[in-house]
Amino acid sequence: MNILKNDKNQSTKEKILIATINASVKKIKNPYSLCNIAKDVGISKPAIFKYFCCKDSLIKAATSKAFDDIAAIYIQIKNQYDSDTAKIIQYFSLWLLKNTSHLSFIFNQFIMEKNFSNIVVTELCSRGVELKKDFLSPEGIKEVYVIFSVVTLMSCLLNHYKNESAEISEKQYEDFALGISNCICYGVKKQSDNIEIDYNSLDEIYKQRKQEFYEHLKNTESEQDANQSKNEERFFYALTEVVKKHSFSGVTIEQLAEEAGLAKSSLYTWFKNKDDLLKKVILGKFLQLKDLIEHNIKSFENVVEKSYVILKTETDWLLENISVLPVATWLNFSGNGTTNVGEILISNSNWVSKLFSVEALGLVDSDLPAIWLTCLPVPMVLEGNCKGYTHQFLLNSVKQIHSMLWNGILNINEEN
Numbered sequence: 001m002n003i004l005k006n007d008k009n010q011s012t013k014e015k016i017l018i019a020t021i022n023a024s025v026k027k028i029k030n031p032y033s034l035c036n037i038a039k040d041v042g043i044s045k046p047a048i049f050k051y052f053c054c055k056d057s058l059i060k061a062a063t064s065k066a067f068d069d070i071a072a073i074y075i076q077i078k079n080q081y082d083s084d085t086a087k088i089i090q091y092f093s094l095w096l097l098k099n100t101s102h103l104s105f106i107f108n109q110f111i112m113e114k115n116f117s118n119i120v121v122t123e124l125c126s127r128g129v130e131l132k133k134d135f136l137s138p139e140g141i142k143e144v145y146v147i148f149s150v151v152t153l154m155s156c157l158l159n160h161y162k163n164e165s166a167e168i169s170e171k172q173y174e175d176f177a178l179g180i181s182n183c184i185c186y187g188v189k190k191q192s193d194n195i196e197i198d199y200n201s202l203d204e205i206y207k208q209r210k211q212e213f214y215e216h217l218k219n220t221e222s223e224q225d226a227n228q229s230k231n232e233e234r235f236f237y238a239l240t241e242v243v244k245k246h247s248f249s250g251v252t253i254e255q256l257a258e259e260a261g262l263a264k265s266s267l268y269t270w271f272k273n274k275d276d277l278l279k280k281v282i283l284g285k286f287l288q289l290k291d292l293i294e295h296n297i298k299s300f301e302n303v304v305e306k307s308y309v310i311l312k313t314e315t316d317w318l319l320e321n322i323s324v325l326p327v328a329t330w331l332n333f334s335g336n337g338t339t340n341v342g343e344i345l346i347s348n349s350n351w352v353s354k355l356f357s358v359e360a361l362g363l364v365d366s367d368l369p370a371i372w373l374t375c376l377p378v379p380m381v382l383e384g385n386c387k388g389y390t391h392q393f394l395l396n397s398v399k400q401i402h403s404m405l406w407n408g409i410l411n412i413n414e415e416n
Helices: 013-024 034-041 055-081 087-099 100-110 116-125 139-164 170-186 200-221 223-247 253-260 264-270 274-299 303-320 320-333 341-346 368-375 378-389 390-407 409-416
Strands: none
Touching: 013 034, 013 055, 013 087, 034 055, 034 139, 055 087, 055 100, 055 116, 087 100, 087 139, 087 409, 100 116, 100 139, 116 378, 139 170, 139 253, 139 303, 139 368, 139 378, 139 390, 139 409, 170 264, 170 409, 200 274, 223 253, 253 264, 253 378, 274 320, 274 390, 303 320, 303 368, 303 378, 303 390, 320 378, 368 378
16 A cells, blocks of 8 residues: 655645644754745745745644644545554554654644643544544543554654664564554563453552552651752752743743742752753653652562553552653653653663563564553543543553553453
């Protein structure tokens, strides 16, 4: 199926829209400036105003085109493969892998909006895509799992090759799209992993391990550590608020200092520059979660139990530290090259390579399934927080997410 062809006879207006969408993945200052967009198209800046009255009008039109393209290709693939879920996911993933700027552009426009999922669902449904409006309903949770799994895994692949400074071949795209489909549809378990899961028993042990962790932390934390933690919390909250307004690309030391209620010079007492601040504040926050995960999984023997406890630990922690959601969401979705949450959590962790058989999944790096696993709680908590679901409801949803991760969505359907 040829779903990747480009129209060489595009109009100037179409080229302007595409250049605007493609700007979302460019690592330059002010990627959406009219000068940069005009340069990419090969026209003068004033020529843009023949088609769009202002920059806001251009961004709005480009957003509409991005949704149009995504909806059209999904409907085309769905119509061709009818009820073959594996093929639909495979070929839709392939198109997204080859057109990453479309997702990146939409995320850049809306990801910090509280009703992000509602915006996306409304836009796609109005174009004929069938999606559940409530992603965390019993029927809808599968959709958020599939969508987020596709986005996370394809981001992993693109980051992998970017770090390797290698071009991605057509076959590598195709193989990885097939790997994504296999992971989602058939799960990550091997035949030897047919282990019965007693979720109630796991929950009890998890509760004990979590309590032990925080008691130990409280007993061993010095006054200096406590003061440092308070400062990091203050900086992280300031970062969260600034990211909501300006995104990471727009964050400045001045904005962070103002949000934190400090003089600019005060921040330089703790941090060398903005990048140093971002790195230390983000790592400081998520390394606590990493320590908690590693502490909690020590009591569990097999990979099925460990993978469940990882999902539950992170979901629980995010719900108790809800202010980290904007930053976690941005790190996972932005595609701007910043280290994502999954990479922070699995860095130097001894459990990563032992969880899944990467070769069996057809993936390219041993870290990818672990990044996928650790990123899954973010959209669930984000969606649940927006919809007002209780803490306990979301923790219970972890069981359904884990079952899909391990067994695959097709096997889950068969069981139900």
